Each structure stands twice: as C-alpha cells, then as structure tokens.
Amino acid sequence: DAGVIQSPRHEVTEMGQEVTLRCKPISGHNSLFWYRQTMMRGLELLIYFNNNVPIDDSGMPEDRFSAKMPNASFSTLKIQPSEPRDSAVYFCASRGGLAAYNEQFFGPGTRLTVL
Amino acid sequence: GIQVEQSPPDLILQEGANSTLRCNFSDSVNNLQWFHQNPWGQLINLFYIPSGTKQNGRLSATTVATERYSLLYISSSQTTDSGVYFCAVFSYNQGGKLIFGQGTELSVKP
Numbered sequence: 197d198a199g200v201i202q203s204p205r206h207e208v209t210e211m212g213q214e215v216t217l218r219c220k221p222i223s224g225h226n227s228l229f230w231y232r233q234t235m236m237r238g239l240e241l242l243i244y245f246n247n248n249v250p251i252d253d254s255g256m257p258e259d260r261f262s263a264k265m266p267n268a269s270f271s272t273l274k275i276q277p278s279e280p281r282d283s284a285v286y287f288c289a290s291r292g293g294l295a296a297y298n299e300q301f302f303g304p305g306t307r308l309t310v311l
Numbered sequence: 312g313i314q315v316e317q318s319p320p321d322l323i324l325q326e327g328a329n330s331t332l333r334c335n336f337s338d339s340v341n342n343l344q345w346f347h348q349n350p351w352g353q354l355i356n357l358f359y360i361p362s363g364t365k366q367n368g369r370l371s372a373t374t375v376a377t378e379r380y381s382l383l384y385i386s387s388s389q390t391t392d393s394g395v396y397f398c399a400v401f402s403y404n405q406g407g408k409l410i411f412g413q414g415t416e417l418s419v420k421p
Binding site: 229238239241244251252265285296297298299300301302304305307311 | 341346409413
C-alpha cells in the first residue's frame with residue numbers, strides 16, 4: 197500500500213515567492229494533518245482536516261499560510277509570500293477511522309529553503 | 312498543556328549494545344506513538360501503544376499509563392538504528408492534537 201505522498205521533496209525559493217506544498221493521504225483515511233519541523237521548535241501542528249473540513253488551524257503561524265483540502269485525496273499548503281524564517285521540513289500525515297486517537301502516519305516531508 | 316519529556320537527549324552506542332529510551336508525560340493520554348526519524352528525515356512509525364507492551368523484532372515498547380511513562384527498548388543495536396526517536400501523545404484534554412517530545416538522538420557506532 198502506498199503511504200502518504202508529498203511533493204515536492206525539496207523546494208528552494210527566493211523570499212517573496214509563492215510556495216505550494218502538496219499531499220496525498222493514505223487511501224481511506226479521513227483526517228489529514230500538516231506539521232512543520234524546525235530545530236528550534238521541533239514538530240508542531242499547523243492545521244488538520246476531518247473529512248476535508250478544516251478543524252483546527254490555530255497552529256498556522258500567520259496569514260501568509262493557507263491550507264486547502266478540495267477532496268479526500270489531496271491537500272495543499274501554500275505560503276505567500278515566503279520568508280527565510282519559513283525554511284523548515286513540512287510533513288503531511290493522515291489518520292483513518294473514527295477515533296481521534298487512532299494512529300497517524302507521516303509522509304516523507306518537503307524540505308523548504310527560502311533564500 | 313501536556314508536557315512530554317524524553318530522556319536521554321543524546322545517546323551513543325557501540326553496535327550490538329542494548330538501550331532504553333524513556334518518555335514521561337504530565338497528564339493522562341488516549342494514545343502514545345513512538346517514531347524513528349532516520350538520517351534522511353523520514354518519520355517511521357514504530358509503535359502505537361497507549362498501554363501495555365508490544366514487540367517488533369529487536370524493538371519493544373512498554374507504556375504504563377497510570378504512571379505516565381513509556382519505554383522503548385532497542386536490543387542488539389545496529390548502525391541503521393541511528394537517528395532521532397520521538398514519543399508523541401494524544402489527549403482529548405489537549406484539543407485532540409498529537410504532542411511530540413523533543414526526541415532522543417541515537418548514534419550507533421560500528
């Protein structure tokens with residue numbers, strides 16, 4: 197079975213440019229999560245969706261960040277405009293079943309560098 | 312909010328040695344997961360273990376929910392075990408989020 201798929205795996209961009217990260221959750225999973233990992237802050241949850249609906253976006257750092265889930269098999273995280281402090285590894289994760297405490301599975305991550 | 316503390320923060324082993332990693336949490340939890348982040352950055356699920364003991368090859372884990380800790384045992388370590396090990400807990404009391412510890416960085420020398 198394919199796991200969580202993320203693209204691109206690496207992204208290098210210049211400050212001020214728009215960045216779009218993509219995620220395909222595990223088929224049949226109904227919850228999707230976006231995380232960011234930095235040395236300073238560790239792994240932090242940005243936003244999560246249940247059944248394509250955003251439930252909690254309190255971790256989104258500011259208005260420059262936005263996330264969408266137009267259907268059950270695709271989500272995007274967009275940063276516009278990007279800044280050097282956005283450089284990090286961005287992970288997408290998915291979870292199946294009805295219980296919120298079920299196991300989460302992570303994608304390989306997108307390493308973003310903003311120059 | 313709930314605090315998740317992992318120890319030790321760093322660990323260096325010779326190949327073949329055994330080790331125990333610890334995860335303490337400050338409140339009751341509904342779920343606990345152990346992950347291995349390999350040197351390529353991938354987060355690999357090791358155990359989903361809200362309570363009890365599980366084993367998978369050379370790895371095993373025990374969670375004692377009533378005492379708010381979990382242990383990850385690595386036996387006969389190999390160089391491929393190197394990386395960072397994360398403990399993450401889920402609690403409805405914390406807004407339904409998976410809260411990660413800061414990790415234990417393990418280096419296994421040949």
